[in-house]
Amino acid sequence: xxxxxxxxxxxxxxxxxxxxxxxxxxxxxxxxxxxxxxxxxxxxxxxxxxxxxxxxxxxxxxxxxxxxxxxxxxxxxxxxxxxxxxxxxxxxxxxxxxxxxxxxxxxxxxxxxxxxxxxxxxxxxxxxxxxxxxxxxxxxxxxxxxxxxxxxxxxxxxxxxxxxxxxxxxxxxxxxxxxxxxxxxxxxxxxxxxxxxxxxxxxxxxxxxxxxxxxxxxxxxxxxxxxxxxxxxxxx
Numbered sequence: 090x091x092x093x094x095x096x097x098x099x100x101x102x103x104x105x106x107x108x109x110x111x112x113x114x115x116x117x118x119x120x121x122x123x124x125x126x127x128x129x130x131x132x133x134x135x136x137x138x139x140x141x142x143x144x145x146x147x148x149x150x151x152x153x154x155x156x157x158x159x160x161x162x163x164x165x166x167x168x169x170x171x172x173x174x175x176x177x178x179x180x181x182x183x184x185x186x187x188x189x190x191x192x193x194x195x196x197x198x199x200x201x202x203x204x205x206x207x208x209x210x211x212x213x214x215x216x217x218x219x220x221x222x223x224x225x226x227x228x229x230x231x232x233x234x235x236x237x238x239x240x241x242x243x244x245x246x247x248x249x250x251x252x253x254x255x256x257x258x259x260x261x262x263x264x265x266x267x268x269x270x271x272x273x274x275x276x277x278x279x280x281x282x283x284x285x286x287x288x289x290x291x292x293x294x295x296x297x298x299x300x301x302x303x304x305x306x307x308x309x310x311x312x313x314x315x316x317x318x319x320x321x322x323x324x325x
Contacts, residue, residue, distance in 0.1 A: 124300045125246075125293050128275050129253040133228035135185065136221040142185060142213050148297060149247045152186045152279075153226060155240025158196040162203075164242040164279035169203045169212075171286045172244070172294065177211050179298055181249065184212045187222050189239060229253055230275045243276035246293065254297055256288075 135143050144151075150172060154161045168184065176182050188196050196214050222239050230253055233241050246254040258265075259274035277289040 123296075125254045125297045126257045126273075127248075127252045128255040128257060128273060129228070129230035130251070131228065132247050132251045132253050133225045134251065135187075135215060135225065136217045138215055138217070140213070142183075142215055144185075144247050144251055146249050147181045147183050148179070148249060148301070149182075150184045151225075151229075151245045151247055152184065152243075153222065153235060153240050154186050154188050154192065154196060154199075155236065155238035156189055156192050157238050157240070158188065158192050158199045160238070161240055161242065161279075162199055165199055166203050167279045167282060167285055168244060169209075171282070172290050173209075173212060174207070175290050176294055176298075177208065182211060182298075186212075186214050187225060188214060188216050189219055189222065190216045192216070230255075232275055233278075242278055242280045244279055244289075245276050246289075246297065248297065249301070254293070256293070259288075 132144065134145060150168070152165075152168065154165070158165070173184050186196070193214075193216055196216075200209065200212070200214065219239060223235070226235055229245050231241075231243065231245070233243050235241055248254055253275070255276070256274040258271050260269055260271065274288065277293075278284055
């Protein structure tokens with residue numbers, strides 16, 4: 090009888106303390122919440138256009154399809170399915186593709202192929218001069234350059250304040266433990282499904298949206314000094 094009573098008290102104690110432990114863990118995780126790193130500031134604004142599409146006040150995924158958009162069909166489809174479809178419901182989110190004027194027919198055809206009768210209202214094709222494409226691209230921090238057709242397979246996250254987001258330290262826990270050299274993640278390769286799905290869509294975009302939600306609610310405390318120091322050191 091005494092053993093049975095002890096078991097009952099043990100079970101009741103566990104049932105009581107489990108929710109408390111969960112709340113403590115949630116509060117601790119919130120306290121330790123870190124925003125997505127700023128990897129470059131003062132990103133160049135988009136060229137003037139009739140639809141008034143701009144980076145300012147938007148969370149933008151920026152892409153460059155170049156003169157031959159069909160060559161980027163796989164990257165475009167991955168971007169649509171893994172990033173756009175997942176985030177299109179968030180306020181101020183958009184995908185912007187910068188292209189030269191000559192690519193218009195092919196780009197429109199590619200957009201039709203990836204549309205699949207779905208809402209692409211927040212996916213913009215912006216045609217401009219080659220110099221304007223290079224101006225915007227050169228303001229970004231990137232591990233890959235545009236090819237001779239003004240294209241690459243990467244996309245870039247630009248926040249509402251014209252700051253490029255990414256990771257100043259993209260090492261795995263094991264790499265950190267083994268003291269491997271620091272490397273960052275400044276652009277996301279749309280051909281690498283795991284990178285696009287697991288790092289960009291599932292983690293980095295989610296963290297950025299959470300940051301802006303917390304700012305609106307007044308729950309977000311920026312660690313400006315730490316981030317400014319990281320930016321300065323990463324740019325040296």
